[in-house]
Amino acid sequence: MAHDSVQLPCDGDGACMRCKVTPLAEETLTCSTCATPWHVACLASPPETLASTLQWQCPDCSGDPLPSAAGALDGTSSELFAAIRAIESDESLTEKEKARKRQELVSGRVEEDGDKEKKGKEKESSFLDVLDGSLNCSFCMQLPDRPVTTPCGHNFCLKCFQKWIGQGKRTCAKCRSTIPPKMASQPRINSTLVSVIRMAKLSKSNVAAGPMKVYHFVQNQDRPDKAFTTERAQKPGKANAASGKIFVTVPPDHFGPITAENDPARNQGVLVGECWEDRLECRQWGAHLPHVAGIAGQSNYGAQSVALSGGYEDDEDHGEWFLYTGSGGRDLSGNKRTNKEQSFDQKFEKMNEALRVSCKMGYPVRVVRSHKEKRSSYAPEKGVRYDGIYRIEKCWRKVGIQGFKVCRYLFVRCDNEPAPWTSDDHGDLPRPLPAIPELKKATDVFERKESPSWDFDEEDNRWRWKKPPPPSKRPVNAADLEDRKRARKAIRQAHTTTVRERLLKEFSCLICRQVMNLPVTTPCAHNFCKSCFEAAFSGKTAIRERSKGGRTLRSQKNVLHCPSCPTDISDFLQNLQVNRELMGVIESLKQKSEENQDAVEELSEEQVDESEENADIGSGDSETAQKTKNPDPKDDLQNPPPDSDQKRTSKRMKVDTTQVVADGE
């Protein structure tokens, strides 16, 4: 640990046992598990977001002393922070009252703004009561939908705010402060507030549905350590950077979400809401590979991802859907990398054609938004953010703002996780296409005729591959391949280790402590290797005496004790039988463990590729993966079932030994 490792909670008097100061209430954090108060300033890794604050566990309970990263909260957030903690630590409420308040939360309203259909009259939740309505949008008096926050610290729904601005108003509807032109023209969604509202709903569903629902939505505290860059890249900063290692194991032409199976580094996949510093770092996690270009794709195959970076002024972002402009049409001769001036028409070729193919096939297209997109309220404040899967529903050409033709694409979100800007507790549902006025003047309109590859499954209630994704045409580079092999090997070895451990634990000889060879089970139900057992009685066996025959036999017989207990097992010794049932179990377990080992060693590169492609089919939906996966026996080795088999066998073993014991007696 790089930081000071001493971490102590507050004592009975509320004083921090580390700095001896009694912190203010706002500086105290209570562990969600053990309810111990801690001084925030003395924590090695204080929670960085409000969401993580609510569920914060103290170092003792989490056992997870992550290095600290500065996570300064702005003024608005601090208010919220205090308000939320007020709910948490409201001592005027008994547990019963808290439960009742929670119940009210459960029955609280579902937030919908005026533009959508109201879902009946819903009463204010206790969450709002506690916050004193301070978060509410002053226009619709509801928790803000797509919240935006003015510099004067007042919150509104994006749509309410835009309506207000649209009426020519330039003062805050709540305090009459002047709204800066930038805020008026480019309101940005307050992601902290999104988290707060989402969290309120979480705590709601938490009470209603028992276990906390896990949302696959990340804030930056969940990000891994700084992405790797090559030595070369580190010298002059990120200019002239080599791209650095790609952490995920998807081929470059992989369509759809990047799932945990393809994330050996974190076993998590690329989650909606994940942010990166820049395009290079984004590339390292596979969300959008091109370092410069906005479209990733191949003209004869399809487009896998796009970046909304504000490079084309015709772009129009509505969050769940947007109008995207194709690339090209600009003279970039020389070493220019930016030239906003369009000097010729765009055509459906190269990347623009790749997008059209994805439209035609209904492929899932990953979307990242860059902070450079200044005109969109949905762009992140900084860096590049993964916003999930979209489909291209239509494309066409029109005359762009600069007078030359541009390719146009209607992107509509279709992800199973909620977008980073909504506080919804569910992903996208199929929605009607928006009306596009510019389509009236469009040429070369193209609409998908066939059924889309990625579509909503009404039974599963989620988006998934309805047709197999196109097979990867791109070889995976050797380094990646090695990574993948290593990752798989590690997983399998973890499994074989547990098999071994179980073998040792349940089937070890009480004498040599090894897995039994030719197991014998005594009437007193102790198990040994036959050889160990016999060796324990070498020179003492009664067998020889017996072979002499005669009446004195019984009286001559020695009393021989079981090596593990005082039971006389001399009779058993005289007719020593290997427990063949038990031996069978042990043999099969040993074999299984060895097969797994062999599988690790024998797996050729082709086989890795093959299984990787199979895994691709279900990416974004593990259940689908199961359904569509080839019934290749190797798959079983690669994804061994959980240890249900083992439990069964070990149970059977117990029955068997009882049988043996009964027989013996």
Next chain:
DNA sequence: ATGTATATTCAT
């Protein structure tokens, strides 16, 4: 193979 385009990034 070689050259060029591309919605980047950083230094000069």
Next chain:
DNA sequence: ATGAATATACAT
């Protein structure tokens, strides 16, 4: 503002 390094796709 402008140039250089960089990776991918695609044309030559």
